[in-house]
Amino acid sequence: MEKVIRVNVKNNSINVEESPKEWNLLGGRALTSTIIAKEVSPTCDPLGPNNKLVIAPGVLAGTTVSCVNRISIGGKAPLTGTIKESNAGGTTAYKLARLGIKALILEGLPCDRKKRILYISDEKIELISADDLEDMGVYDTASHLKSRFGNKIGTIIIGQAGERMYLASGIANSDKDGVPSRYCGRGGLGAVMGSKGIKAIVIDDSKGKTPNIADEGLFKKTRDEITKTIINNENTANSYTKYGTAGLVNLANSLGALPTRNFSTGNFEGADNINGQKLYDLITTRKGEGNPSHACMPGCLVRCSNIFPDSDGKTIVAPLEYETIGLMGSNCGIGDLDIIGKLNYMCNDIGLDTIDMGAAIGVAMEGGIIAFGDGEGAIRLLDEVKKDTYLGKILGNGAAICGKVLGVTHVPVCKGQAMAAYEPRAIKGLGVTYATSTMGADHTAGQTIRAAVEHRKPDGQVEASRNAQISNTIHDYIGTCFFVGGAIKGNMGLLTDLITSMTGKSCSLEDLKKTAINTLLTEKEFNTKAGFNEGDDLLPEFFYLEENPASKTVFDVTAEEMNKIFQFDSL
Amino acid sequence: MITIQLELFLGGKHGEVSHYLQENTALGSFLKELGYEASDYLAIINGSNRLEDYLLKDGDKIKLFPAISGG
Numbered sequence: 001m002e003k004v005i006r007v008n009v010k011n012n013s014i015n016v017e018e019s020p021k022e023w024n025l026l027g028g029r030a031l032t033s034t035i036i037a038k039e040v041s042p043t044c045d046p047l048g049p050n051n052k053l054v055i056a057p058g059v060l061a062g063t064t065v066s067c068v069n070r071i072s073i074g075g076k077a078p079l080t081g082t083i084k085e086s087n088a089g090g091t092t093a094y095k096l097a098r099l100g101i102k103a104l105i106l107e108g109l110p111c112d113r114k115k116r117i118l119y120i121s122d123e124k125i126e127l128i129s130a131d132d133l134e135d136m137g138v139y140d141t142a143s144h145l146k147s148r149f150g151n152k153i154g155t156i157i158i159g160q161a162g163e164r165m166y167l168a169s170g171i172a173n174s175d176k177d178g179v180p181s182r183y184c185g186r187g188g189l190g191a192v193m194g195s196k197g198i199k200a201i202v203i204d205d206s207k208g209k210t211p212n213i214a215d216e217g218l219f220k221k222t223r224d225e226i227t228k229t230i231i232n233n234e235n236t237a238n239s240y241t242k243y244g245t246a247g248l249v250n251l252a253n254s255l256g257a258l259p260t261r262n263f264s265t266g267n268f269e270g271a272d273n274i275n276g277q278k279l280y281d282l283i284t285t286r287k288g289e290g291n292p293s294h295a296c297m298p299g300c301l302v303r304c305s306n307i308f309p310d311s312d313g314k315t316i317v318a319p320l321e322y323e324t325i326g327l328m329g330s331n332c333g334i335g336d337l338d339i340i341g342k343l344n345y346m347c348n349d350i351g352l353d354t355i356d357m358g359a360a361i362g363v364a365m366e367g368g369i370i371a372f373g374d375g376e377g378a379i380r381l382l383d384e385v386k387k388d389t390y391l392g393k394i395l396g397n398g399a400a401i402c403g404k405v406l407g408v409t410h411v412p413v414c415k416g417q418a419m420a421a422y423e424p425r426a427i428k429g430l431g432v433t434y435a436t437s438t439m440g441a442d443h444t445a446g447q448t449i450r451a452a453v454e455h456r457k458p459d460g461q462v463e464a465s466r467n468a469q470i471s472n473t474i475h476d477y478i479g480t481c482f483f484v485g486g487a488i489k490g491n492m493g494l495l496t497d498l499i500t501s502m503t504g505k506s507c508s509l510e511d512l513k514k515t516a517i518n519t520l521l522t523e524k525e526f527n528t529k530a531g532f533n534e535g536d537d538l539l540p541e542f543f544y545l546e547e548n549p550a551s552k553t554v555f556d557v558t559a560e561e562m563n564k565i566f567q568f569d570s571l
Numbered sequence: 572m573i574t575i576q577l578e579l580f581l582g583g584k585h586g587e588v589s590h591y592l593q594e595n596t597a598l599g600s601f602l603k604e605l606g607y608e609a610s611d612y613l614a615i616i617n618g619s620n621r622l623e624d625y626l627l628k629d630g631d632k633i634k635l636f637p638a639i640s641g642g
Contacts (some may be wrong), residue, residue, distance in 0.1 A: 235637045239639055240639060247639055255613075255615060255620060279623070449638065452623075453617070453622075455620050489611075549617070
C-alpha cells in the first residue's frame with residue numbers, strides 16, 4: 001500500500017499522493033492517530049472545517065490470512081472531544097489494501113448541503129452527486145449502491161444519524177456478504193462524515209490485487225501456522241464459532257459484571273434468555289437464513305459472527321453481538337433476543353452505535369420515559385430517533401446528553417462516551433481502561449478480562465489495563481482481530497513474522513510495543529492540548545460511592561494509581 | 572479430603588461434576604490435571620474469579636469459562 005488519497009470536500013478536489021516514508025510501518029490506529037495529531041488542531045470544532053476523517057486499513061490488510069483485515073477510522077470525535085479511533089471488521093480494509101490505498105483522508109467542509117458518494121476503483125476516484133440517497137437508511141443505501149455499482153463492492157455508509165450529525169452516529173462497513181453491518185461505532189465519527197456531506201464511500205476492487213509480499217516462503221509458513229493454532233484452540237475453534245461473543249453473557253453475569261438496568265447492578269435475572277446458548281438454540285431451530293457461525297472478514301476461520309433469524313427464518317439482524325445484548329438487553333432490563341435483535345437492526349439502519357444507544361435508552365428508562373424491561377417502548381423510542389423528533393434527537397446524541405437533559409445523574413460514561421457491557425465495579429481493570437483511555441470509555445482500548453488478576457480487587461488493575469491498552473493498540477494498528485490474539489496467545493512471533501514477510505523489514509514484538517506506546521502517547525498529547533487533564537481520567541462518581549450489589553464492590557482504584565497508567569518506562 | 576463442584580461453560584461441554592481432592596490443592600494444578608491450562612480459562616468461585624495459586628476449599632463451586640471477550 002503506497003497511496004494516500006486526499007479528498008477535499010470544499011473544492012471537490014481529489015489528490016493521490018505517495019505515502020511518506022515515515023508512515024511505511026504504520027497502519028490502522030497508529031496511522032490515523034499520527035495523521036490526526038499532525039494535521040488536525042486539537043482545539044478544532046469536530047464538525048467544522050478543520051477536522052479530518054482518516055480511514056486506514058491495518059498493516060496486514062489485503063491478504064486472506066484469518067483475522068487480519070480490520071479497518072480503522074479516526075478523527076477528533078464529536079462525542080468525546082478527544083482524538084478517536086474506531087475499529088471494525090468487514091471487507092473495506094481488504095478492498096482498500098488491494099487497491100494499494102494506505103489511507104483515505106476527508107478534509108474540509110462542503111459549500112452546499114448536497115450529499116455525495118466517493119467512488120474509488122483502480123481506474124478512477126470521483127465524487128458523485130447522491131441527493132437521491134439523502135435521509136435514506138443504511139440498508140437501503142447499500143442496496144442502491146450495489147444495484148448501481150455491482151454486488152462485489154465494499155461500502156462505507158452513514159445513515160440518517162450521521163447526516164443529522166447525531167453524536168452517537170457510527171459508520172457502517174460492508175461484510176463479506178455486502179451487508180452494511182460492521183460498525184466503526186464509537187465516538188460519533190458518523191457525524192464527522194455527515195458534516196463533510198459524504199453519504200457513502202464505494203470501493204470497487206475488481207481490478208485490485210494482493211499487496212506485494214516480500215518473502216512469500218515465510219509468509220505462507222506463518223499463515224499455515226496461524227491457521228493451525230486457530231483451529232486447535234478451544235476458544236477460536238469452538239466457543240467463538242458456536243456462540244460468538246454472546247458466549248460472554250454467562251461469564252459476565254457470573255462475575256456480577258453484566259450491566260443491568262442502567263448499570264445499577266451486574267446480575268440480570270433474565271440472563272438465561274439472552275445468553276450464547278439461547279442465541280445458538282434459536283438460530284439452529286429456526287434455521288432459514290440463520291447461521292450461528294459466520295465470517296465478517298474474508299478468510300476468517302473463527303466465524304464468531306452470526307445471522308439471527310426470526311421464527312419464520314427471515315433475518316432479524318446480522319450480527320447480534322455481546323455488547324448489544326448487554327447494553328440494549330440487560331442494561332435496559334430486556335430479556336428477549338427478538339426485541340434486542342430488532343433494536344440492533346434499527347440502530348444499524350439509522351446509523352447509530354448500539355452501545356451508546358443502549359446506554360441512552362437505559363438512562364431514559366431511569367428517567368421514567370419508559371419502564372425498564374419495556375421492549376416495545378424501546379422500539380418506539382428508536383422510531384422517534386428515526387423520525388428526528390425532539391425526544392429522538394436527545395436519544396440520538398447518546399447517553400451523556402440524554403442524562404443531562406432528563407436530569408438523570410447515574411450516567412455510565414467517561415469523557416462523554418458510554419461504557420461497554422462490563423460493569424467497572426466488578427471488572428476493575430476495565431474500569432481503569434474506561435477512565436484512562438484516550439478514547440473515553442472503551443472496552444476494545446484495553447480489555448482486561450483475560451488478565452491474571454482477581455477482577456473484584458483493586459490490586460494490579462492499573463498494570464493489567466496498561467498492558468491491555470498496549471496489546472489492544474497493537475491489534476488496532478496491525479489490523480488484527482483480538483480473537484486471533486486468544487488463539488496465538490503468547491506467540492506474538494506469528495504476527496511479527498507475518499509483518500516481516502510482508503514488508504521485508506524485520507519486525508519484532510518490541511517494535512510492535514514501541515509503535516503502540518508511541519501511538520498512545522501521541523493521542524494523550526492531543527487530548528491534553530484539547531483541554532483534557534487528570535480530572536477527566538475518572539469514572540462517574542456513583543461508581544465510587546455505591547456498591548454494585550452483584551459483586552458487592554465499589555470502584556476503588558485510586559486516581560493516584562491511575563495517573564501512572566502511561567508510565568511506560570519500565571517496559 | 573475436600574469436595575468441590577466443577578461446572579463447565581465451554582463450547583462443547585456442559586454439566587456439573589463433583590471432585591474429591593486433597594486439602595490445599597491449588598486451582599491451577601487441579602485444572603491442569605483435567606487438561607485445562609489455567610490461563611485459557613476464567614474460573615469463577617462463589618462469584619469471584621480466582622487465579623492459579625488459589626487454594627481450593629471444601630464446598631467451593633467452580634464455574635469454568637473460556638477466557639473470551641466481547642465485541
